[in-house]
Amino acid sequence: MIKLTTDLRETVIAIAQDAAAAIMAVYATAFDVQIKADQSPVTAADLAGNAVIERGLAQLTPDLPILSEESAQVPWDTRRHWGAYWLVDPLDGTREFVKRNDEFSVNIALIYQGAPAFGVVLAPATGQIWHAMRGELAYRRDGMRDTVLRTRTPATVPLRVAASRSHRSVETQALLDRMGEIDVVAQGSSLKFCRLAEGTLDVYPRLGPTSEWDTAAGQCVLHAAGGAVLSAETGKPFRYNRRETLLNGDFIALGDTRLPWRSWLPA
Numbered sequence: 145m146i147k148l149t150t151d152l153r154e155t156v157i158a159i160a161q162d163a164a165a166a167i168m169a170v171y172a173t174a175f176d177v178q179i180k181a182d183q184s185p186v187t188a189a190d191l192a193g194n195a196v197i198e199r200g201l202a203q204l205t206p207d208l209p210i211l212s213e214e215s216a217q218v219p220w221d222t223r224r225h226w227g228a229y230w231l232v233d234p235l236d237g238t239r240e241f242v243k244r245n246d247e248f249s250v251n252i253a254l255i256y257q258g259a260p261a262f263g264v265v266l267a268p269a270t271g272q273i274w275h276a277m278r279g280e281l282a283y284r285r286d287g288m289r290d291t292v293l294r295t296r297t298p299a300t301v302p303l304r305v306a307a308s309r310s311h312r313s314v315e316t317q318a319l320l321d322r323m324g325e326i327d328v329v330a331q332g333s334s335l336k337f338c339r340l341a342e343g344t345l346d347v348y349p350r351l352g353p354t355s356e357w358d359t360a361a362g363q364c365v366l367h368a369a370g371g372a373v374l375s376a377e378t379g380k381p382f383r384y385n386r387r388e389t390l391l392n393g394d395f396i397a398l399g400d401t402r403l404p405w406r407s408w409l410p411a
Contacts, residue, residue, distance in 0.1 A: 229385070235250065253360035265361050276364050284338070293365070304327050
């Protein structure tokens with residue numbers, strides 16, 4: 145296992161900042177939008193951020209594989225043997241990037257034995273950074289200052305519930321309707337996990353497809369802040385690189401893990 149050190153943390157944060165600069169350079173232009181085979185959008189910013197991150201991580205840890213949304217996907221027969229690897233979404237929330245609403249992020253996670261050991265989420269539009277190492281505290285960095293993050297516990301009514309701006313399914317809306325008195329807050333990308341970690345949101349339900357690179361870094365931050373990302377099927381935290389598919393199942397992200405989330409799920 146790679147040793148989790150202050151130097152590693154700061155180097156990965158610097159890589160994320162370099163990627164954010166490349167992303168914002170495209171954001172300031174009249175960029176084109178392409179549609180990938182899975183019908184998701186991709187821009188020059190996705191590719192520019194990816195190039196920066198892959199180059200930086202390869203220099204930092206040349207022996208660790210990198211799995212990124214914007215690179216050629218690695219066959220299951222190869223990656224099933226990985227004990228540790230980097231899991232990257234260079235521009236999470238491309239739809240929000242295209243809408244120019246600033247709610248997109250850079251996600252970098254180090255996965256060890258199927259779980260996030262280190263995660264960085266950076267909001268390029270604001271420069272804010274959320275980061276955490278497994279077994280330690282979670283932090284939000286504003287400029288040069290780190291603030292320790294804790295979820296809102298106990299979470300009181302009305303619950304502040306995050307809902308995706310671009311991916312709110314019929315099933316998710318039905319779940320929201322079963323939650324009782326809530327305040328719904330629209331929020332894009334993995335920033336939802338970060339808002340839970342800092343206590344400004346309480347719940348993020350997702351009944352619909354996401355990919356592993358969408359959730360890993362945010363899961364690391366939220367768990368370190370006292371919350372959890374739980375599979376709606378098993379009630380356990382997400383595990384990574386355990387199946388041939390890279391798609392996640394339905395999940396509930398919680399700031400307060402004592403909330404009766406199972407009662408909100410469809411019968």
